[in-house]
Structure formats: structure tokens, C-alpha cells
Amino acid sequence: MLINELIEIIEYFIVMLITAFAFAYFFGWLERKFVGKFQRRHGPTYLGKFGLLQNLADFFKLLTKEQVWPKKADKLLFLVSVFLIAGFTLYLVMLLPIYNFYIINSSIILLLIFIILSFLPILIALNGYSSSNKFAMISAQRSILLLISFEIPLFLVLIAIGYYVHSYSIVSIVNAQSNLWFLFIMPIGFFVFLMALLAEMERTPFDLREADSELIAGWLTDTGAPYYMLALFVDYIRSFFGAAIISLLFLGGWYGPFGNSFIWLFIKTIFVALFIMFIRAIAIRMRIDRILYFGWIVLLALSIINLYLVYLGY
Amino acid sequence: MSLVKINIGPVHPSTHGLLRLVVTLDGDTIVNVEPHVGFLHRGVEKLAENRMYMQIPPFIEKCDYVAKTAMDEAYVATVEAAMGIEPNERAQYERVILLELQRIASHLLWLGAMLNDLGHFFSVFMWTFADRDKVLKLLEEATGQRMFYVNMRLGGLRQEFPKDFEYHVLDVLAYLEKRINEYESFIENSSLFKERMYKVGVLSRDDAINLGVSGPVLRASGVNFDVRKDKPYYVYKKLNFKPIVLYNGDNFSRYKVRILEIKESIRLIREAFKQMPDGNATGMPIKLINPAPKNKVVRVSREGPRGEIMFYLVADEQRPYRLAMRTPAFINLAALNHIAKGNKFANLFPIIGSLDLVMADVDK
Amino acid sequence: MIMKDFITAKQEFDKLVEESLKKYKPKVPVVFTKLSEVTKAITSNMITWSRKNSLWPLQFGLACCAMELLDFGASRIDAERKGFLVFRATPRQSDVMISAGWITKSMAPEVKRLYEQMSRPRYVVAYGECSVSGGPWYESYNIIEGIDQIVPVDVYVSGCPPRPESLFDALLKLQEKVGGKIDN
């Protein structure tokens, strides 16, 4: 009895791993082409059919480059934090349910996901701190600031959803959206959730950790090639996770007009990913004190309003 | 609080060239910015003392490699003043057209680089560079070279404008006018842009005069000084040129002055094409230059896109005895410390962007 | 009789060129080299293919050629078509150092340090007369004539400033060199 459960978990693990890697690869390629189109130029075209193999070439080249260890850098802390970040992000993706295909359906799965998600910026700060580069130090300090100021609105919106559905298991949340998506029930909650998740995923206009015009490459300044590839991959997987969570919680997961199957979930995820890329191509980075003002005052107020509206049975 | 000293190295994405900044930070606010320059110094003024008169324009153009015609034309005007040559009517119009085209290209490049500093992931950078390419194609059509034109001869230009150059220019200008309005509405309506540009890096009027800055940085602080109006040269008087002056001297008004200057340049070019008489604008070929009178001192100042370019020439028979240059970016950078004091660290780069620096200009 | 000497001299010269190019083998000093021979055959082809097609230039514009470098990255001659990603600012993650502009004495140690910071395998393209041989300022007291006095250079691009298209062609030639097509 225990064995087939184990087999099921391993089977699920493999499927989710493949989807995460495939989506991360596809997201990377789509981003370069999509943002390229915004800038009146084509993205990579020569390799593969539409430049599809370009990311593969980058992946392999980065894998085989040399990692230069700066003298003052703390090697152990650096390695630990890089692999922990990768591990936690993959673990997050594992917890996502797809149609009737999931590992755990306990009633507190959503809280577990967001506790882990709030753990990531601390690891990123640790990584930035360990590479003992002045720019990485500043970006580590900023990642902590971002974490604090965007966690509370995020959790308030989750409480609102949980209260509405009376449980935190994603499957029941998605089932509750069968007739009306949460996007229409709590539009303010959707806006707050989107903004907070953008900050979590380091996307413009909140990409202060990797602000390439000021801090060169933020916490990635001193990461050598193999670990930079890992960080890049983790960045794309986190975007996949963010897009998937948004489409699950607010856009009614696998419920679609004809039959509800996991294809709907992927279409919505890709659509949200395109929206995130659109923001990256257009928006300007906000200054750190404006972000804190936005996080603490605007988002906090909106999430409280959203909580009241849900509580009053709106 | 302990002061942190940050060394922003010479090769940095948003220092527009080789400029090392030693920034002392108190937390996130800037206490002092000390620019270290000299990474591109190659002694142009000393070089000028060992070259014949018309061998020097290629070196002068490499000083301000974004506004090439402005520097080249200013130098040739000084030599003309020393030798008492006056370009004919048509040559003056054609020089004004090339100068204004160059000003548009320089401001477009600045706009792209400026938005890229604000963290705009190369989007507006690509758009403005695509438009700038159109203007460069025009200049290439008129002068034959894509970057360094060396198109000025004593008394006129190296070669006449090609046959239907006017229609090409008017098409590109119409396209550019549409693009500039698009950029203006797209950039200025975004509240993110307003947050980072309003009341950032304020330079008051008498500070600007005392520091001696020039060009759009000076006009953004309310000083109504533009060499094209105050010491009019060529046909700017006939084109009734009016300088653009804004009054609150922060980043946004420095940005706005340049955008309006692009529009003003478009109007000037159209006006110049209308009023241009016929005739031949080619200047004197190089080998027929009669020697300049000995020890004649000449001082000529022109309005480049970055500010006032002034040449001080002590003439000798065949080569300048001493050629002193006032390059605008040199002084605008000196004012950086005064402007950036007290701002946030993240504001430092928009301020550097708004000063529109070209490092070869600073290091001479 | 003179013609004969000329031919032998030419043959000797060709032999010399062959040997020098044969010595230049793209070293592969990284993780995969420890695998067995078979995997090494596969992976070395894959590695040279991947290195060839994703050369990331370091943002290293010095002077007027930097303007042409920006045009090279801009939308007309879009560099990203062939895999030259838009410029990376950190030396750690970039492969190609395109030195665009003249090198002064106070800049030489910076160039050396930047080159050292780049992780191997790294390449240098000397773009423009000033990086190739000091350009118009070769007599100046503060100029180093050519970047090859500081760092080993792979591809030289002549012209002042060379058009962005010629930089694209130079990087194609660099790709052939990286891909090892020249010496085999």
C-alpha cells in the first residue's frame, strides 16, 4: 500500500519536473522573442526553427564556463544558499495540483507554499552577502526590504480567499471558482496579489535585487557561470510558479468553457506569463523608497479593504 | 551612521563612458560624489599644436563623438575667423541644416540612454536608436560617412547636398515628429517616470550661473542663455530662433528642454530648407589655404547639443600656436557633486543621465 | 632562380601558420572533461557548438566606437539574432570583450583587471583603429598603442569607426575560431 503511494509520488515528481523545466525553457525563449518584438527587433532566429535552440546553447555554454571564486567570498555559504534556493523553488512547483493529479490535498497547502515563498528572499540575501561584493551587499539589503514590505498584503489576500472558501487547499479553491472566477469576486485582491507576486519574482518594476543599471547585476554580480545558469533557471521557474499560482487562485485553474482539463491551466499560465513580460518591456524600475511606500501603504490598505468586502459577504 | 564609500568603476552600464565615481553614502543618501576622470585623456590641445590647420578636424570631431558636426563646424569657424573668410549664404544655410540634424541625433541618443538608466530594459533605447539610424542615414547621404563626417571646408562644405536630399530630410522629419509626440505621451504619462524625475537633482538659477554649466542644463534652471540667440551666427537670426527655457531646474525640466529642442530643430530645418537660396556651397579645397596672419587671437563660441563649445585660437603661419577648447561636458560633470548631494543613491544615475555627458569631451 | 627561392619561402611560411593555428585548440578545462572518452567525444562537439553560438559581449564601450557598439546591439543590426545577447555588465558572465575605443595609461590596469575577472573561455575583439594600433593618437603621451599590448586579442576590426555590420562579421569570424573550424 505504501509502495504504490510512493510510486505515485515519484511519478508526479517526474511529470512536474518535466513541465517545470519545459516551461522554464519555453519562458526564456518566449521572453527574448516577445520583449524583442517590443523593441522593434527579432529575438534569436538563427539557431533552431525560430531560435528555439538558442537557450539550449546558452544553457550548455554556461554549464562549461569556469567559476572564479573571489578571495573574500565565503564559498560554503555561497554553495549552500544557491542549491537551497534551487531546491525550494522546485519544491514549491511540486506542490501545485494539476486537474486531478496532485500529491497532497490537505487543507493548509496554500499556507505552506507561501511560507516557503517568503523564505526565498532570505536565502537570496544570504547568497548576495556571501559573495562579499559591495553591490551584492546592497542588493541583499534590498531583498530583505522587499520581503518585509510585500509579505503582509500577500497573506491578507490569502486569508480573504481562505475565508471565502473555508479551506486552504488549492483544489477546493479552484472548485469554488467553477462558476465565477475569483478575479471578478475580488478584483482588488487580484491587483494586490499580482503586485506582491511581481515583487517576489523580481520582475520590473520591482526588480531591485537585480537592478542592472545601478547594481550591475545585484546579487548575481559575482556568481560564476554554472551557478549563474542555475540562478537564471530558478528565476524562470519562479516566474512559472507565479503565473501558475495566479491562474490557479484567481483565473479558475482548470475550469474552461468546453471541458475542464489541464490544458486550460497551461493556457492561462502562458497568458499571465505574457502579461508579466509585457510589464517588463514597458515599466520603469521604481525607486526603493517609492516601493516601500507602495508596499506598506497602498497595498496594505487595499488588502484590508478587500478582506472587509469578502467578510461582509460582498 | 558610518559612511560607506562606494567605488563605481570606470566600466559601468550607466556612466556613459569611462568615469569612476567615488560615492560616500550615509545609508542610502549621497553625502559626496567625487568623479575621477582622465581615462580618455590623449592631449588633443597638444596634438593641435603639431598639425596643419585642416589636419585637425578629425581629432576635434573625436572629442564629442555624439555631436560631431558641432565640434567640426566650431573649429572651422575659428580658422575662418582667423583668416577672414566668410561662408556664402547657401553654405550658411546648409551648415545650419547639418548642425540641427546632428542635434536631433544627439538628443535621440541621450533619450535612449537616459531611459535605460531608469531601468527600462532597453525598450526605449532600441526605439530611439532605430530613429537615430534614420537621421544617420540622412547625414551619410549628405556627407558620405556614417559617423565622422569632416564635412566642413573653409568657406563652405566639402560637397554640395545630393539631388533630392531635401525630400528625404522632410520625410524623416515628419516621421520623427510623430515619434517624438509618441515618446512624450508614453514616457510622461507613466507615474513611475514622474516619481523618478520630478524634484530630483534640483539646480537653482544662481547656482547654475556660479558653477558655469551651459546648454540644456543651464536653460533648465531658468537662465535664458543660448549662443544661437545671444551671439547669433550664420542665419539663426533669419530663422527667428527662440531658445527653450524652463524654470524648476530638476531632472524632468532637463529632460523636457531637450525634447522641446528636438521639436525646435525640426522647425528650424524646415524653415532653412524654405529660405535656402541657390548657389554653390563648396568651400576652399585644402591645399589652397593661404597662411593665417601670425599671432592673431580669435575666440569663437557655438551652441552644441550639450552646451557652449568655445575655441580660443592663437594663430601661427601654417599651424595653430595654441588651441584651447571649452567643452561643455567638462563643466557639467564638475557640477555633478553639487547637484547629487543629498539625493538617494538610486537617484544618482538619472542625474548623471540628465547631464548628458560624453567622456571624451571631458578628458580632451 | 629567384622564383624558386620565393616559392620555398612561401611554403615555409604556410607551414609555420599551420603549426601555430594547430597549437590553438579550444581548451575544455571544465566539469565534463572527467567523463569517459565516448561522452567526451559527444560533449566536446556539443560544447564547441554551444560556445560558438552564444557569445555574450561584455559592456565595454570606451570611446567613439562605443556608439557603433550600441548600434550593433540596437534594432537595425540586432545582435541577438545570432545569439550575442544584449550586453551583460558583469565580467563574470560574459565571454567576449569588445574593446571599442582608445586605451590610455590610466585605463590599462582596469582593462587588465576586467580581463582577469572574466571567466574562461574568454575572447577579445579589438574593434576600431584605436584598439588595434592606437589610432590617430599613436604619438600621444597618454595612449597605449593597441589593446594587444595588454590582453591577447582574437579578432581585429579595422576602420575608424568600423560600421556595426563589420563588427557582426568579426563576431562571425570569432565564432568560426571558437568552433574550431579554422584549424581543422
Add this chain to the structure above:
Amino acid sequence: MIIDRKDLIDTISSFKKKGFSYLVKILGIDYIDYISVLYILRNLDSDEEIEIEVHLNQNDLWVPTIINIFKGADWYERELYEMFGIEIKGRKVRKLLLEKFSENIYPLRKSFKWGTK
């Protein structure tokens, strides 16, 4: 107008009071037997410009600083010190362009031959 370096400061401040409030350029010229330093001021309203010239003989090269009259003169004076070796009395002056090298090379002097590396 040519004046002596002792009353340089009060002539410049008197001109500033008269309305010449914009310092255009400070430059030096090496006429073999003396070095002349020029201060170019401009009156922004009436657009006139005047040149104040100071002659220094070759062996004691020093000029009083005008930093407290014109803040903009800072980098001009540093460049003057570096290119001609003219001491700037009244404030500590560091080199600007050639910081590390050329301890006693003054490039813009006629004695410095072009082409010396």
C-alpha cells in the same frame, strides 16, 4: 586687459559685481619667455565678454585661487595646475586628468616635445 596677479581677485570680484557673473573659461598659453593665464567672464544679460590676462614669468608660477568667487573655477584651476604646473595658491589642488603618471610632466608647455611617451 592685462593686470598683475596680486590684484587679480578684487578685479574679478568687481567685475562680478558689475554683472559679469558667468565664468566661461580659464586657460593658459605658453609664450616661451612667459606664461599668460586668461580668465574669460561673460555678462549674461548684455552678452559682453571680457578677458583678464595675467603674465607669469617662467620661474615662479603661481596664481591666487578664485574658487570662493566662482565655484565653477574648480576644475579649470586643477587643469591649469596639471597642464602648466602653475601653483594655485589658497587651496590644495590635486591633479585631474593624469592622476597616476607624469609626476613632473606638464604637457601643454612648449618645452614638452610631442611624441615623448
